[in-house]
Amino acid sequence: MKQDFLKFPFHLIVHPFDGFWDMKFEGKGKMRVALAILAFVVLSVILQKQFAGFLVNFVDPRTLNSLNDLAYTALPFFLFCVSNWSITTLMEGEGKFKEIVMAAGYALLPLAVVNLPMTFISRFMTQEETAFYWLLNSFAAVWFVYLLFVGIMTVHQYTPAKTVLTLALTVIVMGFIVFLGTLAFSLGLQIYWFIVDVYREILFRT
Amino acid sequence: MKRTKALLIAAVAALLAAAGAPAASASAPYEAYTYNYYHDAVPLPAPFLPEQAVTGRSLGVGDFNQPNDLFVTEDGIIYVLDSGNARIIKLDSGWNVLHVYKTFKHDGKEDGFANPGGLFVSGRKEIYVADTDHHRVVVLADDGKLVRIVEHPTSEILPANFQFTPLKVTADRADRLFVVARGVFEGIMQFDEQGAFIGYAGTIKVSPSLADRLWRRLATGAQKRQMELFIPTEFSSVDIDDKGFVYATTIDVNSEETIKRLNPSGQDVIKRFGYYANKGDILYRRIGNNSGPSKFVDIKVLDGGIYVALDSNRARLFAYDDEGELLYAFGGRGSQLGVFNTPVAVERIGDRLAVLDRGKNNIAVFRPTKFGELVNRATALHYSGNDAEAVGLWRQVLQLNANYDIAYTGIGKSLLMQKKNKEAMQYFKLGMQRKYYSIAYKRYRREVMKAHFGAFMTVLLCLVAAFIAYRTVRKVRWRRPRSREAGFS
Numbered sequence: 001m002k003q004d005f006l007k008f009p010f011h012l013i014v015h016p017f018d019g020f021w022d023m024k025f026e027g028k029g030k031m032r033v034a035l036a037i038l039a040f041v042v043l044s045v046i047l048q049k050q051f052a053g054f055l056v057n058f059v060d061p062r063t064l065n066s067l068n069d070l071a072y073t074a075l076p077f078f079l080f081c082v083s084n085w086s087i088t089t090l091m092e093g094e095g096k097f098k099e100i101v102m103a104a105g106y107a108l109l110p111l112a113v114v115n116l117p118m119t120f121i122s123r124f125m126t127q128e129e130t131a132f133y134w135l136l137n138s139f140a141a142v143w144f145v146y147l148l149f150v151g152i153m154t155v156h157q158y159t160p161a162k163t164v165l166t167l168a169l170t171v172i173v174m175g176f177i178v179f180l181g182t183l184a185f186s187l188g189l190q191i192y193w194f195i196v197d198v199y200r201e202i203l204f205r206t
Numbered sequence: 207m208k209r210t211k212a213l214l215i216a217a218v219a220a221l222l223a224a225a226g227a228p229a230a231s232a233s234a235p236y237e238a239y240t241y242n243y244y245h246d247a248v249p250l251p252a253p254f255l256p257e258q259a260v261t262g263r264s265l266g267v268g269d270f271n272q273p274n275d276l277f278v279t280e281d282g283i284i285y286v287l288d289s290g291n292a293r294i295i296k297l298d299s300g301w302n303v304l305h306v307y308k309t310f311k312h313d314g315k316e317d318g319f320a321n322p323g324g325l326f327v328s329g330r331k332e333i334y335v336a337d338t339d340h341h342r343v344v345v346l347a348d349d350g351k352l353v354r355i356v357e358h359p360t361s362e363i364l365p366a367n368f369q370f371t372p373l374k375v376t377a378d379r380a381d382r383l384f385v386v387a388r389g390v391f392e393g394i395m396q397f398d399e400q401g402a403f404i405g406y407a408g409t410i411k412v413s414p415s416l417a418d419r420l421w422r423r424l425a426t427g428a429q430k431r432q433m434e435l436f437i438p439t440e441f442s443s444v445d446i447d448d449k450g451f452v453y454a455t456t457i458d459v460n461s462e463e464t465i466k467r468l469n470p471s472g473q474d475v476i477k478r479f480g481y482y483a484n485k486g487d488i489l490y491r492r493i494g495n496n497s498g499p500s501k502f503v504d505i506k507v508l509d510g511g512i513y514v515a516l517d518s519n520r521a522r523l524f525a526y527d528d529e530g531e532l533l534y535a536f537g538g539r540g541s542q543l544g545v546f547n548t549p550v551a552v553e554r555i556g557d558r559l560a561v562l563d564r565g566k567n568n569i570a571v572f573r574p575t576k577f578g579e580l581v582n583r584a585t586a587l588h589y590s591g592n593d594a595e596a597v598g599l600w601r602q603v604l605q606l607n608a609n610y611d612i613a614y615t616g617i618g619k620s621l622l623m624q625k626k627n628k629e630a631m632q633y634f635k636l637g638m639q640r641k642y643y644s645i646a647y648k649r650y651r652r653e654v655m656k657a658h659f660g661a662f663m664t665v666l667l668c669l670v671a672a673f674i675a676y677r678t679v680r681k682v683r684w685r686r687p688r689s690r691e692a693g694f695s
Contacts, residue, residue, distance in 0.1 A: 054635055055640050055643065060244050126648040126651070127640065128644075
């Protein structure tokens with residue numbers, strides 16, 4: 001338990017090459033840990049929006065919605081995994097879908113680990129000190145991107161250049177999926193309303 | 207059945223009572239508002255209510271014809287520039303006609319005005335008239351005698367064929383003239399007391415956008431000549447406060463700085479510390495009816511650093527405090543009393559406001575409501591540094607309108623002065639003032655740290671000691687079996 005949930009993830013985020021290698025080839029990563037980290041990140045986003053100090057919190061309290069935070073964090077995550085999997089299967093990536101989800105999930109850990117304490121500390125900051133808040137938050141974001149990069153590279157056994165290429169393509173594919181999804185949704189709605197209209201016409205015909 | 211009936215009657219009675227109650231406050235034909243931190247227009251209780259409309263006929267001098275300007279002196283003498291009739295009507299504060307200026311002796315001949323655009327009356331009751339179509343500024347004494355005429359300005363910075371067409375005029379205590387003239391983009395024209403042109407004030411900087419500059423680079427010479435010049439906009443009106451600072455408005459669609467306060471050397475020193483630029487409406491339609499940013503045609507400085515700007519686009523009045531926070535906005539277009547057709551000038555008569563309407567040919571007079579009066583007085587007190595006194599008024603304002611951010615900020619500032627940092631923090635949070643909140647918080651944090659320094663250090667030292675003890679114990683325990691093991695081998 002301690003090994004799975006604490007030692008290995010924290011070892012991974014500071015030794016990413018080693019950690020991701022162990023995850024892929026030594027079977028050290030666990031799906032439920034990755035999903036737990038994702039849940040942790042969602043929680044940190046919700047808490048940050050709600051409880052970050054007044055000086056750093058620019059969120060309009062009327063727009064706070066935890067379900068939206070959940071959707072806007074978890075959906076892009078899975079969208080990324082699906083797109084990356086679609087691209088890398090075509091580009092000789094060695095990673096399975098499960099491994100992609102795990103790599104991305106473990107890579108998210110710094111976001112939660114940095115943002116959560118910063119949310120707390122930000123409540124005790126003055127205007128001049130908020131610079132550290134932004135600095136550390138950006139640092140967490142950069143760390144996350146770096147881990148994601150290393151994770152994808154290790155999982156698929158790519159060269160760095162190819163990793164950059166596939167990540168760029170992943171973003172494009174994410175756009176495609178969103179576009180197709182919206183298209184399908186809108187077409188579906190049109191069919192639905194067409195049927196409803198026909199039904200009403202028949203109903204009022206007599 | 208009986209019960210239903212009784213219930214129905216009760217319900218109707220409740221409805222009637224509810225409908226009857228706000229009727230008194232709903233007499234304003236407009237909705238007053240201000241903008242909050244989140245850029246929402248927040249409704250306010252009306253700060254001013256229309257009191258009466260004054261027409262030329264009600265004064266007994268015949269209808270106004272396209273009046274262009276209005277001026278009220280400190281002691282409440284009202285001057286109306288009735289441009290279409292080429293006359294100036296002087297009234298006392300009870301709206302009794304004192305004098306009508308129509309002609310004056312100029313070089314032995316009777317002379318008059320032609321479509322004059324602006325009017326100003328100095329402390330010595332000298333009347334300055336921007337006599338637009340005669341291309342001159344006429345200065346009359348109180349008895350209607352000509353004092354001097356300012357025309358044909360000459361200077362090496364003016365082009366040789368320069369046509370002087372004054373629109374608005376104001377003067378400072380040293381009789382220095384500030385003239386807004388048509389077709390002059392360089393700024394407000396300044397004249398000395400002899401009437402000699404001495405230069406421009408408040409030159410508007412133009413900085414073409416990056417895209418504009420890129421286009422310019424790519425364009426050929428012929429294309430460049432076809433392009434619009436980057437010309438700053440003209441000023442639309444001027445007013446002067448009691449410290450000699452000139453307030454001016456410009457009509458510029460793309461500018462955030464349509465209200466300026468010029469110091470004696472002509473630089474813009476207005477404060478823009480509000481949540482957003484002091485340019486009138488910040489939410490408006492981009493296209494269609496009633497669209498576009500506010501177009502200020504007149505400005506009046508009231509007491510306590512408050513200034514009121516008149517927007518001709520949506521016919522509204524915007525009052526700002528000296529820091530550039532929108533206190534309230536009200537007015538609108540329409541035919542009722544209190545809304546305007548073509549408002550051209552705003553003036554202050556005591557604590558009342560008067561708006562001259564060229565389209566309706568009348569003057570609408572507004573009296574402050576309790577809310578408006580409280581806000582004005584509190585703002586003035588804050589401006590003069592009497593924050594402690596202002597607090598009581600701000601609290602009354604909050605009773606009338608709990609959504610008034612400026613009141614929270616005002617109370618917060620006063621509390622900060624009194625070193626009540628924790629309460630101040632609360633009020634600054636309500637007023638969404640991050641900068642002041644930070645100051646209050648910094649002081650509060652230091653206070654708390656000072657108060658609890660002993661306890662804090664004790665806990666810290668105990669923790670450090672405990673940690674050291676823990677490490678030593680672990681080390682000893684860890685070393686013992688190893689030494690035993692060594693003994694075994």
